[in-house]
Amino acid sequence: MGIKQLKDINRNYISQNFELTVLIGDVKVKVARNGKRFADITIQDASKMIEAKYWDYEDNEEFINSIGAEDAVNIKAVVGEYQGQIQVTIKHIEKAVMDSVDITNLIPTSTWNLDTMKNGLEFFYRKVHTPYMKKLLDKMIFSEDYFEAFSTHPAARRVHHNYYHGLLQHTLEVLKFSYTVAVTKQLSERQKERLIVMAMLHDWAKIIEYKSLPNVGFTEKGVMLGHVFLGAHNTLNAIDEIEGFNQDDKLIIINGILSHHGCLEFGSPVLPKTVEAQILHQADKMSGDVESIITFISEQGDEEDAFTNKLWNMGTNYYKRGID
Ligand SMILES: [Fe+2]
Ligand SMILES: [Fe+2]
Incomplete structure (x- = not known):
């Protein structure tokens, strides 16, 4: 003890x-x-x-x-x-x-297996068949410049996924949740491909917004510009370098990245304007909320009380008995 x-x-x-x-x-x-x-x-x-x-x-x-x-x-x-x-x-x-x-x-690491997560990311990548959308993912994720950062960065400073490989785990969760909804609601193949691209890129700019571990906290660019803008900005630049990128897909993907926080109060400058953008937002919220509750309960698991303290981002406390 x-x-x-x-x-x-x-x-x-x-x-x-x-x-x-x-x-x-x-x-x-x-x-x-x-x-x-x-x-x-x-x-x-x-x-x-x-x-x-x-x-x-x-x-x-x-x-x-x-x-x-x-x-x-x-x-x-x-x-x-x-x-x-x-x-x-x-x-x-x-x-x-x-x-x-x-x-x-001294730094927490995702409890998910790293190779399984990388395979998961590739599983969704293989579902994108439209050449210009594939090219966008090749440029921004599966490239020597970014893949290492993307697969090691945390997804948050506090609250959820704030550990090594946190961004990769969070992205994979958002992909799984989004894709399940897309299939259940029988969206078109084009919509599904767009949703995969949007989910992979929605928090991509956290590799710019946060310092890389073991440094913690925001970079100057992160403080000044934030990952919502940085994500849209970098994606737009990458798209503009790809020949023949469809203009509707471009608008919809950028709207999805800009609106993934769901409302203006949470830092999105525009609202989700497509069904894919709304699914992305809900999947993102689900991933973050559930992770913060699980982490919070496990951090306070050893204490006697039946309930945790109040979890500030959820506005309530949680019952922690009867989990296993
Ligand atoms: Fe975000
Ligand atoms: Fe996110």
Whole structure:
């Protein structure tokens, strides 16, 4: 027993000390009510990402300002409770000796088999027969420039698919859900092909929006432009280099990428204007929502309560008994 990774932290360990090597995600300096500055430090290992408090920021300001994403640190910390929630407070923090740390051990990885996922992607690729649509996928996914990034990138910073191969897993889920609906609703072959292309490319620009692991967080382009615009922009450029690309297919694919968040409030500049775009949006939402619930329940699985805390993106808590 004892705390061997962040996932082990639970109510049974309140007021206990522990030592771990973790990866820094993010450091936010804040001001407490007494006017003293402290730091909220996001730390993670392969099992979980959490936010920890560091009250001694003012005594160690230079060091804390010098650490950032990708740095591995050794921490001594204590488990506490604040307003009913578990709170981790860092007592001591120092840089880990990098030679002795395998950073990939500190980053979560998709639990899906990588070869199976790559085969899955090819399975859908083989269903696209129209030469110009195939060319688009060859350029943007199955090319030396992008395939490595596409198959290793996370699909999100937090909440869902935020692990190695997360984008590949999420894309495959969206392909499976979309294709099932397309077949069930007897869409035309052309519509099905378009939907496959849209599903493969809808989050493609996350390879630009997010830094590649083990760096976490957004790139400058990501912050300034976002993956919805970047995806549409890059796809449009790629399409314009392909001779004979049908103009309806072009419009529909770009609308699908731009509208996949479903509504303006969630960052789509236009609404889904085709049945394929609506299916893509629903499949995308299903993949993200279900993944966030599963992850949330498993992260809080060891605790006694019947329910999880409230999952902010879903607006409710979840019942976690009776799963196996
Ligand atoms: Fe997206
Ligand atoms: Fe997505």
